[in-house]
Amino acid sequence: MAHDPGFWMLQALNALQLSMLLFLLSIGLTVIFGLMHFVNLAHGSLYALGAYFGASAAAVGGFWLGFFVAPVAVAGVGVLLYSGLIRRMRKSGPMAQVLVTFGLIFALLDLTRLFWGDLALAIQVPQILAGRTALLGIEYPTYRLFIIGLGLSIFAALAFVLSRTQIGAMIRAGVDNDAMAACLGINVERLFFIVFCVGCALAGLAGVVAAPLLSVTPDMGLQILIPTLIVIVIGGLGSLKGAVAGSLIFGFVQTFGAVLAPQLASVLIYALLAAVLVIKPVGLFPAKG
């Protein structure tokens, strides 16, 4: 088994698929933090909401309806959260933000239970993505390849927007120095709002995309939250590069750790995080020096 290149290939693809899922979640969280210095612990709950919206829409009109409805619906929730809570918490310290969003986790957890019940839901993978695809001498589930492709294309799109467009330049300016950006006539507040909604939409997308792999349960948001936080802290808060690096590190350490040292796998990633925090307290690729 260990000498079979196909086996390692399979594990590498698994790791990549996990990384891409985490990337979709962490990029929103990290840019929101970089731009707004806002810690949104409820990001995982938005992911769970995305899965639920997706599952409901998919039950009516199939997977692709859910795929498009979930990000839009979660962005809608994001608009509500922003105007109701987040805008007022902008100037508070990190602890108040952590607590409010912790309260939000509680509230959203029970709201999903209230609307959708405690039973796990499932989404059927569409015909075109079902089955397996032959790739470099191994057979790999097509749907997982789809996730990898989706993550890579979102990454490419975000990298393009952030580095090549005007709004990207405005966001980078805002992350770097929001007061100066505001002085230069950038409406930083509106920028925050847009970034927050896009982050929510990506969380919703991650939710609906993950739903066919995992079952949709109310606590799925809590389970994904810690890995997402680890990703953004390892990568450094606020940067695209950090989110990518953190996701890849997490995905590969987790997957290969489970193969090579099953007993240590779960501790390994936390030990890595602790090591990063000790050596570089602001993460590997922080948005500002």
Place this chain on the structure above:
Amino acid sequence: MFRHNALRYAVLVVLLAAALFQAFTAEYFGLEILTEILILAILVLALDIVAGFGGMVSLCHGALMGVGAYAYALLSAKAGIAPPLAMAGAVALTGVTAWAIGAICSRSHGIYFIMATLAFGQMAYSYVFEALVFGGDDGLGGIARLDLGLFGIDLNDSRSFALFCLAALGAVYGAAVLILRSGLGRSLSGVMHNEQRMRALGLTVWRVKADVFGLSGMIAGLAGALAAQHIMYISPGLLSWTVSGEALVVVILGGLGTLVGPLVGAAAFVVLKHELSGLTSYWHLVVGVILIAVVMSRANGIFGWIEARWGDRIERRVADATRKPEPEEATSDA
């Protein structure tokens, strides 16, 4: 520095009276709830010391409590060490663990400190969850309570155990006040308000933080050893980060940095939880909404709000009368 005022004394007296009344009149279920409150109160005192007086918002105190619980269970049930020694061992071990975590995290601030402590807490959680020595996700059972037969007390009786926990809470409260009034406690509050200046004054900042974190960890370890004896069964769920989060919620709902407030918060939280879970299975929703409302109102929790509103007035009235605070007056306000 931590100071008692008339309001704080009054609330302490009321809380003590309520606990004693409950301990002597309640039936089995009421005593179980009382014990739960008392153990949670010990944990949140530990958290309030670091978070309220040192600005170190820790998300690993639940895990530290778990370390104490597992250390007690292993030492007493598996290694066969006498329960009192096992308890001391558990407290010491948790203190050392916490000291190390505090020393490593002392360089981080704000959100990074929160994340770093979260990482250590989760590390302990997943280790315990996987390790076979600790019974994995099945947990450990058959944990014995302390034997105080020497003094004619049987702790297997829930009333005696509740009173035992109350005594422990009293001792911890006294210790917390002593810590905060000591040189170490004063240095800590200096570090919280201006770390640079304290460093310039020649203070070894990381040592102060680590020492206080270690002491706080010992208290959390005591809470853990008591929790293990209370339920007589432990599972990795005890170390989960949501436990730490809930402890932080209790500290905030009660009033950060007041010591008395978190006690009020612990009682309110446990009672609310049991009352609400009897009424609806969606009690998390209610707690979440209350938490958001309290934090958004910018008041320092329930007790902090009362203190900000009436604390001065009561203090003045006490000063006018120059002698004898009127607890009845104060409590009707509270």
